[in-house]
Amino acid sequence: MNSIDRINKLEDDFMEIDYLVYSAHKTGTQSLVETLQHNDLKSLHLHQLQNLGLKKGDFQKYVEEYVKKNNRKLKILTVFREPMERQISSFFEAYGSEPIRLDKVKDPTETIIYKYSFKQLQRKFHIELATKTLMGYRESIHEICQELGISLRDFKSIDETKKLFLCETESITLHLIEFHELIRNFESILTIITKVPITSKVANMADAKWYKDVYHDFKMSLALPQKLISAIYNDKRGIIDFIYPAGFESKESQAMGKYGKKSKSTFRSYWDYSHLIWIQMKHKITKRMKNIIQDNLR
Known part of the structure; x- marks a missing residue:
């Protein structure tokens, strides 16, 4: 054809x-x-x-x-x-919403967003970014x-x-x-x-998704290699430099500070570090409770 x-x-x-x-x-x-x-x-x-x-x-x-x-x-x-914000959102859409919309699963409990641990989710995200196979990369x-x-x-x-x-x-x-x-x-x-008056009708926002809490905690605790973040931003250097007055280096640095791997000493305060540990513990406890409930329903 x-x-x-x-x-x-x-x-x-x-x-x-x-x-x-x-x-x-x-x-x-x-x-x-x-x-x-x-x-x-x-x-x-x-x-x-x-x-x-x-x-x-x-x-x-x-x-x-x-x-x-x-x-x-x-x-x-x-x-x-x-880039980083969009890739995270795409990842959750691909594995939290698309399987339900396409009838690949019966309900959210069958998606990997529900079933995987934080460590598993972040490893999968890391691999798909590194190989540029993430949906919508x-x-x-x-x-x-x-x-x-x-x-x-x-x-x-x-x-x-x-x-x-x-x-x-x-x-x-x-x-x-x-x-x-x-x-x-x-x-x-x-x-x-x-050139006509417009009234908005917003749709498909992350805060309205069933996975919004996991999505938020995932973003808060994400820690990727600095080289990977740099590679992602370099792929889009031209458009970043064009749109943002602060330029590429500023946006790349912000992304590394927010999503790059950090040692305990790089956190702004003891509270920031403690909050990260709490997010990870909360996710483990939530998964355990879900498993107990599912076992009791069988």
């Missing part, structure tokens, strides 16, 4: 949208789509081309077909989120630029305080948004982009 055949197989919905949310895993894509739809703006989302059954080189042809059919540019939204903005033959130099800032950027060609308008600014200014950013 050639690229034209693959484009023709796309659902009609993708030729009729007002906005395409083409953004990496766990960057607010569902909230963006829900909000746009809620405000009568047709939209769909994808994380990477394979979500549409498309291959490398197909996206430009899709854009051309869209413009030909609609006689207007394709409007694209993409969001960048700090790649950045959509890199794929978009490659497919459309553009670069970060083609973007201009349209609101420096909100870290909002625009790239415009003959066939697309592409808005690049920083994740935390989007969360803080959701309605105002979308109002700037769409």
